[in-house]
Amino acid sequence: MKLTTQQIDQLYLFTRQHYVEYYDLQTELVDHLANAIESEWQQNPKLTFDEVLNEEFKKFGVFGFVDVVQKRQAALGKKYNRLIFQHFKTFFKVPKILFLIVMTFTVFLIFKTSIYSDYFLRAITVIYFGFICYKFYESKKIKKAQKNTNKKKWLLEEIINQNVASSPAFIGIFHILMQIILYAEKYFLNDYWIFSISFLIVLFGILNYILFKIIPSKAQTYLEQTYPEYKLENL
Amino acid sequence: MKNSQLYKGSLNTIIMKLLEENGKMYGYEITQKVKLITQGELNITEGALYPALHKLEAEGLLDVEIEKVDNRMRKYYKLTETGHKETVNRLSELEDFIRNMQSLVNPKPSLEF
Known part of the structure:
Protein backbone atom coordinates (compact mmCIF):
# COMPACT_ATOMS: atom_id res chain seq x y z
CA MET A 1 0.00 0.00 0.00
CA LYS A 2 1.33 3.42 -1.00
CA LEU A 3 0.93 6.66 0.89
CA THR A 4 -1.47 9.23 -0.52
CA THR A 5 -0.47 12.82 -1.28
CA GLN A 6 -2.54 13.86 1.70
CA GLN A 7 -0.60 11.56 3.99
CA ILE A 8 2.68 12.94 2.61
CA ASP A 9 1.48 16.44 3.51
CA GLN A 10 0.61 15.13 6.93
CA LEU A 11 4.20 13.89 7.30
CA TYR A 12 5.54 17.34 6.35
CA LEU A 13 3.33 18.81 9.04
CA PHE A 14 4.59 16.18 11.48
CA THR A 15 8.24 17.16 10.88
CA ARG A 16 7.38 20.84 11.33
CA GLN A 17 5.63 20.04 14.58
CA HIS A 18 8.79 18.30 15.71
CA TYR A 19 10.97 21.36 15.17
CA VAL A 20 12.34 20.64 11.72
CA GLU A 21 12.10 24.09 10.13
CA TYR A 22 14.18 23.54 7.05
CA TYR A 23 12.60 22.23 3.90
CA ASP A 24 15.51 20.11 2.68
CA LEU A 25 15.63 18.21 5.95
CA GLN A 26 11.85 17.90 6.07
CA THR A 27 11.87 16.34 2.61
CA GLU A 28 14.50 13.81 3.54
CA LEU A 29 12.75 12.81 6.76
CA VAL A 30 9.35 12.64 5.06
CA ASP A 31 10.72 10.22 2.48
CA HIS A 32 12.34 8.16 5.24
CA LEU A 33 9.16 7.94 7.31
CA ALA A 34 7.07 7.21 4.21
CA ASN A 35 9.35 4.31 3.22
CA ALA A 36 9.30 2.95 6.73
CA ILE A 37 5.50 3.17 6.96
CA GLU A 38 4.99 1.53 3.58
CA SER A 39 7.24 -1.38 4.40
CA GLU A 40 5.63 -1.82 7.81
CA TRP A 41 2.23 -1.94 6.13
CA GLN A 42 3.41 -4.81 3.97
CA GLN A 43 3.87 -6.85 7.12
CA ASN A 44 1.03 -5.46 9.23
CA PRO A 45 -1.59 -4.03 6.90
CA LYS A 46 -4.06 -3.57 9.71
CA LEU A 47 -2.13 -0.88 11.57
CA THR A 48 -3.30 2.71 11.11
CA PHE A 49 -1.17 5.48 9.64
CA ASP A 50 -0.74 7.21 13.01
CA GLU A 51 0.19 4.02 14.82
CA VAL A 52 2.96 3.17 12.38
CA LEU A 53 4.17 6.79 12.26
CA ASN A 54 4.54 6.95 16.04
CA GLU A 55 6.35 3.65 16.06
CA GLU A 56 8.82 4.84 13.41
CA PHE A 57 9.33 8.19 15.11
CA LYS A 58 10.33 6.40 18.31
CA LYS A 59 13.28 4.91 16.44
CA PHE A 60 14.82 8.39 16.27
CA GLY A 61 15.30 8.29 20.04
CA VAL A 62 14.01 10.42 22.91
CA PHE A 63 15.11 13.69 21.34
CA GLY A 64 13.34 12.97 18.07
CA PHE A 65 14.68 14.95 15.14
CA VAL A 66 16.52 17.49 17.29
CA ASP A 67 19.85 15.74 17.00
CA VAL A 68 19.55 15.36 13.25
CA VAL A 69 18.75 19.08 12.89
CA GLN A 70 21.65 20.14 15.10
CA LYS A 71 24.16 17.97 13.29
CA ARG A 72 22.88 19.26 9.96
CA GLN A 73 23.47 22.82 11.17
CA ALA A 74 26.99 21.92 12.20
CA ALA A 75 27.71 20.26 8.86
CA LEU A 76 26.44 23.20 6.83
CA GLY A 77 28.27 25.66 9.08
CA LYS A 78 31.43 23.80 8.23
CA LYS A 79 30.61 23.94 4.56
CA TYR A 80 30.07 27.71 4.83
CA ASN A 81 33.43 28.17 6.53
CA ARG A 82 35.04 26.21 3.75
CA LEU A 83 33.45 28.51 1.18
CA ILE A 84 34.86 31.54 3.00
CA PHE A 85 38.31 30.00 3.14
CA GLN A 86 38.24 29.12 -0.57
CA MET B 1 22.72 0.09 16.79
CA LYS B 2 23.97 -3.05 18.41
CA ASN B 3 26.77 -2.33 20.83
CA SER B 4 27.03 1.13 19.36
CA GLN B 5 30.36 2.14 20.89
CA LEU B 6 32.23 -0.45 18.87
CA TYR B 7 30.44 0.22 15.60
CA LYS B 8 30.25 3.99 15.86
CA GLY B 9 33.69 4.70 14.49
CA SER B 10 33.06 2.57 11.44
CA LEU B 11 29.70 3.99 10.40
CA ASN B 12 31.15 6.40 7.83
CA THR B 13 33.22 3.63 6.29
CA ILE B 14 30.20 1.32 6.12
CA ILE B 15 28.20 4.01 4.31
CA MET B 16 31.00 4.75 1.87
CA LYS B 17 31.55 1.08 1.12
CA LEU B 18 27.85 0.57 0.40
CA LEU B 19 27.77 3.58 -1.90
CA GLU B 20 30.82 2.32 -3.72
CA GLU B 21 29.10 -0.97 -4.40
CA ASN B 22 25.63 0.32 -5.21
CA GLY B 23 26.24 3.68 -6.88
CA LYS B 24 23.53 5.92 -5.48
CA MET B 25 21.39 5.16 -2.43
CA TYR B 26 18.90 6.95 -0.18
CA GLY B 27 18.85 6.94 3.60
CA TYR B 28 16.18 4.34 4.21
CA GLU B 29 17.72 2.05 1.61
CA ILE B 30 21.06 2.16 3.46
CA THR B 31 19.50 1.11 6.79
CA GLN B 32 17.69 -1.77 5.08
CA LYS B 33 20.74 -2.90 3.16
CA VAL B 34 22.86 -3.08 6.30
CA LYS B 35 20.12 -5.03 8.05
CA LEU B 36 19.93 -7.44 5.13
CA ILE B 37 23.68 -8.01 4.80
CA THR B 38 24.19 -8.57 8.51
CA GLN B 39 20.97 -10.62 8.71
CA GLY B 40 19.45 -8.21 11.19
CA GLU B 41 22.44 -8.25 13.51
CA LEU B 42 23.44 -4.66 12.81
CA ASN B 43 20.76 -1.99 12.83
CA ILE B 44 21.86 1.53 11.92
CA THR B 45 19.73 4.00 13.83
CA GLU B 46 18.12 6.87 11.96
CA GLY B 47 19.52 9.32 14.49
CA ALA B 48 23.05 8.28 13.55
CA LEU B 49 22.67 7.71 9.84
CA TYR B 50 21.51 11.14 8.67
CA PRO B 51 24.09 13.15 10.65
CA ALA B 52 26.79 10.88 9.21
CA LEU B 53 25.50 11.38 5.66
CA HIS B 54 25.30 15.15 6.10
CA LYS B 55 28.80 15.30 7.50
CA LEU B 56 30.26 13.31 4.63
CA GLU B 57 28.39 15.57 2.22
CA ALA B 58 29.75 18.73 3.86
CA GLU B 59 33.25 17.27 3.66
CA GLY B 60 32.82 16.93 -0.08
CA LEU B 61 32.94 13.13 -0.07
CA LEU B 62 29.30 12.69 -1.09
CA ASP B 63 27.13 14.37 -3.67
CA VAL B 64 23.34 14.56 -3.63
CA GLU B 65 20.64 14.06 -6.24
CA ILE B 66 16.91 14.52 -6.03
CA GLU B 67 14.36 12.39 -7.78
CA LYS B 68 10.61 12.46 -7.69
CA VAL B 69 9.38 9.03 -6.65
CA ASP B 70 5.63 8.37 -6.37
CA ASN B 71 4.24 11.52 -4.78
CA ARG B 72 7.35 12.59 -2.90
CA MET B 73 10.93 13.67 -3.40
CA ARG B 74 13.78 11.32 -2.69
CA LYS B 75 17.33 12.39 -1.90
CA TYR B 76 20.04 10.11 -3.22
CA TYR B 77 23.65 10.10 -2.10
CA LYS B 78 26.61 9.06 -4.19
CA LEU B 79 30.38 9.22 -3.84
CA THR B 80 32.29 12.11 -5.36
CA GLU B 81 35.67 11.59 -6.95
CA THR B 82 37.38 12.46 -3.68
CA GLY B 83 34.89 10.18 -1.97
CA HIS B 84 35.98 7.23 -4.10
CA LYS B 85 39.63 7.80 -3.23
CA GLU B 86 38.84 8.26 0.44
CA THR B 87 36.81 5.03 0.51
CA VAL B 88 39.90 3.05 -0.50
CA ASN B 89 41.91 4.67 2.31
CA ARG B 90 39.27 4.15 4.94
CA LEU B 91 38.64 0.55 3.97
CA SER B 92 42.30 -0.35 4.22
CA GLU B 93 42.40 1.44 7.58
CA LEU B 94 39.41 -0.57 8.76
CA GLU B 95 40.97 -3.82 7.55
CA ASP B 96 44.16 -3.03 9.46
CA PHE B 97 42.06 -2.35 12.52
CA ILE B 98 40.20 -5.66 12.19
CA ARG B 99 43.47 -7.55 11.73
CA ASN B 100 45.08 -5.90 14.74
CA MET B 101 42.02 -6.52 16.87
CA GLN B 102 42.00 -10.14 15.85
CA SER B 103 45.61 -10.65 16.82
CA LEU B 104 44.98 -8.88 20.13
CA VAL B 105 41.86 -10.85 20.97
CA ASN B 106 43.15 -14.21 19.70
CA PRO B 107 46.91 -14.04 19.98
CA LYS B 108 48.71 -16.73 18.02
CA PRO B 109 50.79 -18.94 20.28
CA SER B 110 54.31 -17.68 20.07
CA LEU B 111 57.36 -19.89 19.95
CA GLU B 112 59.36 -17.52 22.10
CA PHE B 113 58.90 -17.20 25.79
Whole structure:
Protein backbone atom coordinates (compact mmCIF):
# COMPACT_ATOMS: atom_id res chain seq x y z
CA MET A 1 0.00 0.00 0.00
CA LYS A 2 1.33 3.42 -1.00
CA LEU A 3 0.93 6.66 0.89
CA THR A 4 -1.47 9.23 -0.52
CA THR A 5 -0.47 12.82 -1.28
CA GLN A 6 -2.54 13.86 1.70
CA GLN A 7 -0.60 11.56 3.99
CA ILE A 8 2.68 12.94 2.61
CA ASP A 9 1.48 16.44 3.51
CA GLN A 10 0.61 15.13 6.93
CA LEU A 11 4.20 13.89 7.30
CA TYR A 12 5.54 17.34 6.35
CA LEU A 13 3.33 18.81 9.04
CA PHE A 14 4.59 16.18 11.48
CA THR A 15 8.24 17.16 10.88
CA ARG A 16 7.38 20.84 11.33
CA GLN A 17 5.63 20.04 14.58
CA HIS A 18 8.79 18.30 15.71
CA TYR A 19 10.97 21.36 15.17
CA VAL A 20 12.34 20.64 11.72
CA GLU A 21 12.10 24.09 10.13
CA TYR A 22 14.18 23.54 7.05
CA TYR A 23 12.60 22.23 3.90
CA ASP A 24 15.51 20.11 2.68
CA LEU A 25 15.63 18.21 5.95
CA GLN A 26 11.85 17.90 6.07
CA THR A 27 11.87 16.34 2.61
CA GLU A 28 14.50 13.81 3.54
CA LEU A 29 12.75 12.81 6.76
CA VAL A 30 9.35 12.64 5.06
CA ASP A 31 10.72 10.22 2.48
CA HIS A 32 12.34 8.16 5.24
CA LEU A 33 9.16 7.94 7.31
CA ALA A 34 7.07 7.21 4.21
CA ASN A 35 9.35 4.31 3.22
CA ALA A 36 9.30 2.95 6.73
CA ILE A 37 5.50 3.17 6.96
CA GLU A 38 4.99 1.53 3.58
CA SER A 39 7.24 -1.38 4.40
CA GLU A 40 5.63 -1.82 7.81
CA TRP A 41 2.23 -1.94 6.13
CA GLN A 42 3.41 -4.81 3.97
CA GLN A 43 3.87 -6.85 7.12
CA ASN A 44 1.03 -5.46 9.23
CA PRO A 45 -1.59 -4.03 6.90
CA LYS A 46 -4.06 -3.57 9.71
CA LEU A 47 -2.13 -0.88 11.57
CA THR A 48 -3.30 2.71 11.11
CA PHE A 49 -1.17 5.48 9.64
CA ASP A 50 -0.74 7.21 13.01
CA GLU A 51 0.19 4.02 14.82
CA VAL A 52 2.96 3.17 12.38
CA LEU A 53 4.17 6.79 12.26
CA ASN A 54 4.54 6.95 16.04
CA GLU A 55 6.35 3.65 16.06
CA GLU A 56 8.82 4.84 13.41
CA PHE A 57 9.33 8.19 15.11
CA LYS A 58 10.33 6.40 18.31
CA LYS A 59 13.28 4.91 16.44
CA PHE A 60 14.82 8.39 16.27
CA GLY A 61 15.30 8.29 20.04
CA VAL A 62 14.01 10.42 22.91
CA PHE A 63 15.11 13.69 21.34
CA GLY A 64 13.34 12.97 18.07
CA PHE A 65 14.68 14.95 15.14
CA VAL A 66 16.52 17.49 17.29
CA ASP A 67 19.85 15.74 17.00
CA VAL A 68 19.55 15.36 13.25
CA VAL A 69 18.75 19.08 12.89
CA GLN A 70 21.65 20.14 15.10
CA LYS A 71 24.16 17.97 13.29
CA ARG A 72 22.88 19.26 9.96
CA GLN A 73 23.47 22.82 11.17
CA ALA A 74 26.99 21.92 12.20
CA ALA A 75 27.71 20.26 8.86
CA LEU A 76 26.44 23.20 6.83
CA GLY A 77 28.27 25.66 9.08
CA LYS A 78 31.43 23.80 8.23
CA LYS A 79 30.61 23.94 4.56
CA TYR A 80 30.07 27.71 4.83
CA ASN A 81 33.43 28.17 6.53
CA ARG A 82 35.04 26.21 3.75
CA LEU A 83 33.45 28.51 1.18
CA ILE A 84 34.86 31.54 3.00
CA PHE A 85 38.31 30.00 3.14
CA GLN A 86 38.24 29.12 -0.57
CA HIS A 87 37.56 32.76 -1.46
CA PHE A 88 40.08 34.00 1.06
CA LYS A 89 42.81 31.89 -0.51
CA THR A 90 42.35 33.55 -3.89
CA PHE A 91 43.60 36.83 -2.38
CA PHE A 92 46.99 35.21 -1.88
CA LYS A 93 47.34 34.31 -5.53
CA VAL A 94 47.99 36.41 -8.64
CA PRO A 95 46.21 38.67 -9.59
CA LYS A 96 44.37 39.42 -6.35
CA ILE A 97 47.55 39.37 -4.28
CA LEU A 98 48.60 42.60 -6.01
CA PHE A 99 45.52 44.24 -4.56
CA LEU A 100 46.43 42.90 -1.12
CA ILE A 101 49.96 44.32 -1.34
CA VAL A 102 48.93 47.71 -2.72
CA MET A 103 46.20 48.13 -0.10
CA THR A 104 48.48 47.14 2.75
CA PHE A 105 51.08 49.70 1.71
CA THR A 106 48.44 52.37 1.23
CA VAL A 107 47.09 51.86 4.73
CA PHE A 108 50.65 51.64 6.05
CA LEU A 109 51.54 54.99 4.46
CA ILE A 110 48.43 56.64 5.85
CA PHE A 111 49.27 55.46 9.36
CA LYS A 112 52.94 56.32 8.95
CA THR A 113 52.66 59.80 7.53
CA SER A 114 49.37 61.17 8.77
CA ILE A 115 49.20 62.89 12.13
CA TYR A 116 45.59 61.81 12.28
CA SER A 117 46.24 58.05 12.08
CA ASP A 118 44.79 57.65 15.53
CA TYR A 119 41.51 59.20 14.42
CA PHE A 120 41.61 57.19 11.23
CA LEU A 121 41.65 53.97 13.25
CA ARG A 122 38.82 55.17 15.47
CA ALA A 123 36.77 56.20 12.45
CA ILE A 124 37.18 52.72 10.94
CA THR A 125 35.99 51.13 14.18
CA VAL A 126 32.95 53.37 14.50
CA ILE A 127 31.95 52.98 10.86
CA TYR A 128 32.37 49.24 11.06
CA PHE A 129 30.37 49.04 14.26
CA GLY A 130 27.56 50.97 12.56
CA PHE A 131 27.75 48.67 9.56
CA ILE A 132 27.42 45.52 11.70
CA CYS A 133 24.50 47.02 13.63
CA TYR A 134 22.80 47.80 10.33
CA LYS A 135 23.41 44.25 9.04
CA PHE A 136 22.08 42.81 12.28
CA TYR A 137 18.95 44.93 12.00
CA GLU A 138 18.55 43.94 8.36
CA SER A 139 18.84 40.23 9.14
CA LYS A 140 16.20 40.53 11.86
CA LYS A 141 13.91 42.23 9.36
CA ILE A 142 14.40 39.46 6.78
CA LYS A 143 13.73 36.83 9.42
CA LYS A 144 10.55 38.54 10.51
CA ALA A 145 9.33 38.98 6.95
CA GLN A 146 10.02 35.33 6.25
CA LYS A 147 8.07 34.23 9.27
CA ASN A 148 4.96 35.84 7.88
CA THR A 149 5.17 34.18 4.50
CA ASN A 150 5.00 30.49 3.84
CA LYS A 151 8.23 30.54 1.90
CA LYS A 152 10.31 27.42 2.32
CA LYS A 153 13.32 27.75 4.56
CA TRP A 154 16.78 26.62 3.54
CA LEU A 155 19.42 26.35 6.19
CA LEU A 156 22.36 27.39 4.05
CA GLU A 157 20.45 30.41 2.78
CA GLU A 158 19.82 31.44 6.35
CA ILE A 159 23.49 31.02 7.23
CA ILE A 160 24.56 33.12 4.23
CA ASN A 161 22.03 35.93 4.66
CA GLN A 162 21.41 36.22 8.32
CA ASN A 163 23.80 34.62 10.68
CA VAL A 164 26.87 36.57 9.69
CA ALA A 165 26.13 39.72 11.64
CA SER A 166 24.92 37.90 14.71
CA SER A 167 28.06 35.78 14.92
CA PRO A 168 29.93 36.08 18.22
CA ALA A 169 33.19 36.34 16.28
CA PHE A 170 32.47 40.03 15.74
CA ILE A 171 32.70 40.79 19.43
CA GLY A 172 36.23 39.39 19.42
CA ILE A 173 37.14 41.55 16.46
CA PHE A 174 35.91 44.72 18.18
CA HIS A 175 37.89 43.76 21.21
CA ILE A 176 41.09 43.59 19.16
CA LEU A 177 40.34 46.95 17.50
CA MET A 178 39.73 48.56 20.91
CA GLN A 179 43.00 47.20 22.22
CA ILE A 180 44.88 48.66 19.28
CA ILE A 181 43.20 52.04 19.77
CA LEU A 182 43.98 52.07 23.50
CA TYR A 183 47.64 51.33 22.95
CA ALA A 184 47.93 53.16 19.66
CA GLU A 185 50.65 55.51 20.89
CA LYS A 186 52.91 52.61 21.67
CA TYR A 187 52.20 50.67 18.51
CA PHE A 188 52.51 53.58 16.13
CA LEU A 189 56.12 54.24 17.09
CA ASN A 190 57.31 51.07 15.50
CA ASP A 191 57.23 50.45 11.73
CA TYR A 192 56.79 46.71 12.11
CA TRP A 193 53.76 47.24 14.27
CA ILE A 194 52.28 49.75 11.86
CA PHE A 195 52.82 47.33 9.02
CA SER A 196 51.26 44.41 10.91
CA ILE A 197 48.23 46.46 11.89
CA SER A 198 47.81 47.69 8.30
CA PHE A 199 48.04 44.14 7.00
CA LEU A 200 45.48 42.93 9.55
CA ILE A 201 43.07 45.70 8.69
CA VAL A 202 43.29 44.92 4.99
CA LEU A 203 42.79 41.17 5.63
CA PHE A 204 39.84 42.00 7.79
CA GLY A 205 38.38 44.20 5.07
CA ILE A 206 38.76 41.36 2.58
CA LEU A 207 37.05 38.94 4.95
CA ASN A 208 34.08 41.27 5.25
CA TYR A 209 33.97 41.74 1.51
CA ILE A 210 33.73 37.94 1.15
CA LEU A 211 31.09 37.57 3.87
CA PHE A 212 28.82 40.41 2.84
CA LYS A 213 29.41 40.73 -0.87
CA ILE A 214 30.98 37.78 -2.70
CA ILE A 215 29.18 34.86 -1.05
CA PRO A 216 25.70 36.46 -0.99
CA SER A 217 26.11 37.35 -4.66
CA LYS A 218 26.82 33.70 -5.46
CA ALA A 219 24.21 32.37 -3.05
CA GLN A 220 21.98 31.06 -5.82
CA THR A 221 24.75 28.84 -7.20
CA TYR A 222 25.73 27.52 -3.79
CA LEU A 223 22.15 26.76 -2.87
CA GLU A 224 21.55 24.88 -6.11
CA GLN A 225 24.73 22.90 -5.51
CA THR A 226 23.77 22.00 -1.97
CA TYR A 227 20.11 21.42 -2.59
CA PRO A 228 19.20 19.86 -5.93
CA GLU A 229 15.57 20.32 -4.90
CA TYR A 230 16.08 24.10 -4.61
CA LYS A 231 15.93 24.39 -8.38
CA LEU A 232 12.79 22.26 -8.62
CA GLU A 233 11.01 24.31 -5.98
CA ASN A 234 11.93 27.70 -7.37
CA LEU A 235 11.06 27.12 -11.01
CA MET B 1 22.72 0.09 16.79
CA LYS B 2 23.97 -3.05 18.41
CA ASN B 3 26.77 -2.33 20.83
CA SER B 4 27.03 1.13 19.36
CA GLN B 5 30.36 2.14 20.89
CA LEU B 6 32.23 -0.45 18.87
CA TYR B 7 30.44 0.22 15.60
CA LYS B 8 30.25 3.99 15.86
CA GLY B 9 33.69 4.70 14.49
CA SER B 10 33.06 2.57 11.44
CA LEU B 11 29.70 3.99 10.40
CA ASN B 12 31.15 6.40 7.83
CA THR B 13 33.22 3.63 6.29
CA ILE B 14 30.20 1.32 6.12
CA ILE B 15 28.20 4.01 4.31
CA MET B 16 31.00 4.75 1.87
CA LYS B 17 31.55 1.08 1.12
CA LEU B 18 27.85 0.57 0.40
CA LEU B 19 27.77 3.58 -1.90
CA GLU B 20 30.82 2.32 -3.72
CA GLU B 21 29.10 -0.97 -4.40
CA ASN B 22 25.63 0.32 -5.21
CA GLY B 23 26.24 3.68 -6.88
CA LYS B 24 23.53 5.92 -5.48
CA MET B 25 21.39 5.16 -2.43
CA TYR B 26 18.90 6.95 -0.18
CA GLY B 27 18.85 6.94 3.60
CA TYR B 28 16.18 4.34 4.21
CA GLU B 29 17.72 2.05 1.61
CA ILE B 30 21.06 2.16 3.46
CA THR B 31 19.50 1.11 6.79
CA GLN B 32 17.69 -1.77 5.08
CA LYS B 33 20.74 -2.90 3.16
CA VAL B 34 22.86 -3.08 6.30
CA LYS B 35 20.12 -5.03 8.05
CA LEU B 36 19.93 -7.44 5.13
CA ILE B 37 23.68 -8.01 4.80
CA THR B 38 24.19 -8.57 8.51
CA GLN B 39 20.97 -10.62 8.71
CA GLY B 40 19.45 -8.21 11.19
CA GLU B 41 22.44 -8.25 13.51
CA LEU B 42 23.44 -4.66 12.81
CA ASN B 43 20.76 -1.99 12.83
CA ILE B 44 21.86 1.53 11.92
CA THR B 45 19.73 4.00 13.83
CA GLU B 46 18.12 6.87 11.96
CA GLY B 47 19.52 9.32 14.49
CA ALA B 48 23.05 8.28 13.55
CA LEU B 49 22.67 7.71 9.84
CA TYR B 50 21.51 11.14 8.67
CA PRO B 51 24.09 13.15 10.65
CA ALA B 52 26.79 10.88 9.21
CA LEU B 53 25.50 11.38 5.66
CA HIS B 54 25.30 15.15 6.10
CA LYS B 55 28.80 15.30 7.50
CA LEU B 56 30.26 13.31 4.63
CA GLU B 57 28.39 15.57 2.22
CA ALA B 58 29.75 18.73 3.86
CA GLU B 59 33.25 17.27 3.66
CA GLY B 60 32.82 16.93 -0.08
CA LEU B 61 32.94 13.13 -0.07
CA LEU B 62 29.30 12.69 -1.09
CA ASP B 63 27.13 14.37 -3.67
CA VAL B 64 23.34 14.56 -3.63
CA GLU B 65 20.64 14.06 -6.24
CA ILE B 66 16.91 14.52 -6.03
CA GLU B 67 14.36 12.39 -7.78
CA LYS B 68 10.61 12.46 -7.69
CA VAL B 69 9.38 9.03 -6.65
CA ASP B 70 5.63 8.37 -6.37
CA ASN B 71 4.24 11.52 -4.78
CA ARG B 72 7.35 12.59 -2.90
CA MET B 73 10.93 13.67 -3.40
CA ARG B 74 13.78 11.32 -2.69
CA LYS B 75 17.33 12.39 -1.90
CA TYR B 76 20.04 10.11 -3.22
CA TYR B 77 23.65 10.10 -2.10
CA LYS B 78 26.61 9.06 -4.19
CA LEU B 79 30.38 9.22 -3.84
CA THR B 80 32.29 12.11 -5.36
CA GLU B 81 35.67 11.59 -6.95
CA THR B 82 37.38 12.46 -3.68
CA GLY B 83 34.89 10.18 -1.97
CA HIS B 84 35.98 7.23 -4.10
CA LYS B 85 39.63 7.80 -3.23
CA GLU B 86 38.84 8.26 0.44
CA THR B 87 36.81 5.03 0.51
CA VAL B 88 39.90 3.05 -0.50
CA ASN B 89 41.91 4.67 2.31
CA ARG B 90 39.27 4.15 4.94
CA LEU B 91 38.64 0.55 3.97
CA SER B 92 42.30 -0.35 4.22
CA GLU B 93 42.40 1.44 7.58
CA LEU B 94 39.41 -0.57 8.76
CA GLU B 95 40.97 -3.82 7.55
CA ASP B 96 44.16 -3.03 9.46
CA PHE B 97 42.06 -2.35 12.52
CA ILE B 98 40.20 -5.66 12.19
CA ARG B 99 43.47 -7.55 11.73
CA ASN B 100 45.08 -5.90 14.74
CA MET B 101 42.02 -6.52 16.87
CA GLN B 102 42.00 -10.14 15.85
CA SER B 103 45.61 -10.65 16.82
CA LEU B 104 44.98 -8.88 20.13
CA VAL B 105 41.86 -10.85 20.97
CA ASN B 106 43.15 -14.21 19.70
CA PRO B 107 46.91 -14.04 19.98
CA LYS B 108 48.71 -16.73 18.02
CA PRO B 109 50.79 -18.94 20.28
CA SER B 110 54.31 -17.68 20.07
CA LEU B 111 57.36 -19.89 19.95
CA GLU B 112 59.36 -17.52 22.10
CA PHE B 113 58.90 -17.20 25.79
